[in-house]
Amino acid sequence: MNLFAFLTKEMRKSPVPLLVMATLGGLINAILLSAFSNISSAGKDGPDLHAILLILTTMALYYYTKKYTLLTSMTTMEEMINSIRKRVITKLRRADLVAFEQVERANIYSLLTQEVSTLSQSVNALVNAFQSSVIVFFCMIYVGLNSLPALLIMLVAFALGAVTYMTIRKDTDALLHRLMREDAAFFRTLGHILNGFKEIKLHARKNKAVFRTYSSVVRQLKLLNLQAGKLFSGHMVYTQTYFYLLIGVIVFILPGYADLQKETAMSVTIATLFMVAPLLMCLSAFPELSRANMAISNLYRMETELEGMMREKNANQVQIDYSTFEKIEFQNLLFRFPQTPYEEKPFQIGEIDLSLYRGETLFIVGGNGSGKTTLLKVLTGLYKRSAGKILVDGRLIGTNRISSYRQLFSGVFADYHLFDRLYGIDAIDDEQVNALIDQMELSEKTSCIDGRFSAVKLSQGQRKRLGLIVTLLEDKPIFIFDEWAADQDPHFKDYFYKTLLPQLKAQGKTLIIISHDDRYFDCADRVVKMDFGKIVQ
Numbered sequence: 001m002n003l004f005a006f007l008t009k010e011m012r013k014s015p016v017p018l019l020v021m022a023t024l025g026g027l028i029n030a031i032l033l034s035a036f037s038n039i040s041s042a043g044k045d046g047p048d049l050h051a052i053l054l055i056l057t058t059m060a061l062y063y064y065t066k067k068y069t070l071l072t073s074m075t076t077m078e079e080m081i082n083s084i085r086k087r088v089i090t091k092l093r094r095a096d097l098v099a100f101e102q103v104e105r106a107n108i109y110s111l112l113t114q115e116v117s118t119l120s121q122s123v124n125a126l127v128n129a130f131q132s133s134v135i136v137f138f139c140m141i142y143v144g145l146n147s148l149p150a151l152l153i154m155l156v157a158f159a160l161g162a163v164t165y166m167t168i169r170k171d172t173d174a175l176l177h178r179l180m181r182e183d184a185a186f187f188r189t190l191g192h193i194l195n196g197f198k199e200i201k202l203h204a205r206k207n208k209a210v211f212r213t214y215s216s217v218v219r220q221l222k223l224l225n226l227q228a229g230k231l232f233s234g235h236m237v238y239t240q241t242y243f244y245l246l247i248g249v250i251v252f253i254l255p256g257y258a259d260l261q262k263e264t265a266m267s268v269t270i271a272t273l274f275m276v277a278p279l280l281m282c283l284s285a286f287p288e289l290s291r292a293n294m295a296i297s298n299l300y301r302m303e304t305e306l307e308g309m310m311r312e313k314n315a316n317q318v319q320i321d322y323s324t325f326e327k328i329e330f331q332n333l334l335f336r337f338p339q340t341p342y343e344e345k346p347f348q349i350g351e352i353d354l355s356l357y358r359g360e361t362l363f364i365v366g367g368n369g370s371g372k373t374t375l376l377k378v379l380t381g382l383y384k385r386s387a388g389k390i391l392v393d394g395r396l397i398g399t400n401r402i403s404s405y406r407q408l409f410s411g412v413f414a415d416y417h418l419f420d421r422l423y424g425i426d427a428i429d430d431e432q433v434n435a436l437i438d439q440m441e442l443s444e445k446t447s448c449i450d451g452r453f454s455a456v457k458l459s460q461g462q463r464k465r466l467g468l469i470v471t472l473l474e475d476k477p478i479f480i481f482d483e484w485a486a487d488q489d490p491h492f493k494d495y496f497y498k499t500l501l502p503q504l505k506a507q508g509k510t511l512i513i514i515s516h517d518d519r520y521f522d523c524a525d526r527v528v529k530m531d532f533g534k535i536v537q
């Protein structure tokens, strides 16, 4: 899809007023040309009052139309960008977790920042190019009215220019493709440096090796940018020279052959000179438009990818409250990660047959990589089961109920993300939150003010304690904790297993705990052990 098709699809308002104003602007430019041309051929008496008034009026109109087109195109583009950013994130929010985990984060960042800003710049370029082409069109009519041979020369010259452009366009597009690929590599390497800061700080050779890769990506980016710059400026200089050559032919050679009057030659020369700037404006828009076309194809590719991940898109989600459940059954559950080129056989769990009763404390245990977290993600409906059934009090949880089913759970995963405020919790009582913060021995580190935590830059164990507070406040029927205690000191570990879990159980909460702490396995009502993706005990 190119920029024109993109605009037709994405623009909410009609483009007609913008196009009319841009055309008017171009026409006014042409009137200015004619007025200036008349003044220049007015002779010794100088311009009359009418001509001066005409120029002043057209200038005022030019100011108004130009301002309108610039402002309107900018507003239209900002509105489109806003809606694209919202749309992409809406699709992302509805994506399947397992598919989302395969998405390159760097691509999402670069799409929503760089490529969107490329699009925004290109619209301005497009509007300017459109207005400029209107000016060129009217100038050519003016030239044609004065001298048909001059118009013919121009048309031939433009046709030759268009053919040249078509032949070089492929090279330009290939170069822009390489630039975009290198941009993505740049974001990836930068991500390694930012996320692996500690690791490279501790290891001088690793530090140098990562920096070498980064330098090579940056150097490659510089070379490609220079190559692109050289190509575009080369085109620009070539085009400028080409136009001056054209002017030379019209001014010096044409009058001799076509028997032009002095005044006519002067008018044609002025018109040709007047065309140079708009023509260059049109030409300078081409690289912008090529970049925009690529940004658009990247955008739609990502959107299509995201749509493919939206397993719940066609299922009209039914809102059901399962919070009073008594029993959840997982029958013959099977889940398999997608096949990648790097693995012979992707990891899978199942078949799993398990029942979870209201108010029970279930421990999931097993060795590293045995599939505990994967099982938890399938049980909570975060990973879509490949086969099998989930039944809540005998009622099947189909795709259209999975979102309601997920609302049963709240908890802290091993890679828990701590939000800086209590999103989604109505009527937050700061005092109640601060009492919990005190209970978790965090009151010297953070506090809750207007539903926000004053600090979230805490130790891993402290962050997880804050995560636990959020879970308590969310007050869902089932709490899940994935190796929560692994980051806690012995005192808090003991508090978690011996005090907190029994308290929550007494409140009627159902608890699913992933644990390696075999000392505390007796705190569970039931322990299931995972091995190679299967329940073995």
Ligand SMILES: Nc1ncnc2c1ncn2[C@@H]1O[C@H](COP(=O)(O)OP(=O)(O)OP(=O)(O)O)[C@@H](O)[C@H]1O
Residues within 6 Å of the ligand: 098, 101, 337, 338, 347, 366, 367, 368, 369, 370, 371, 372, 373, 374, 375
């Ligand atoms: N996003 C993913 N894509 C593909 N395979 C994955 C993904 N996440 C995990 N796996 C595979 O699933 C296997 C089980 O991982 P899982 O995290 O469930 O183990 P675990 O029992 O929780 O381990 P640990 O005790 O180390 O946390 C891993 O060995 C890995 O091969």
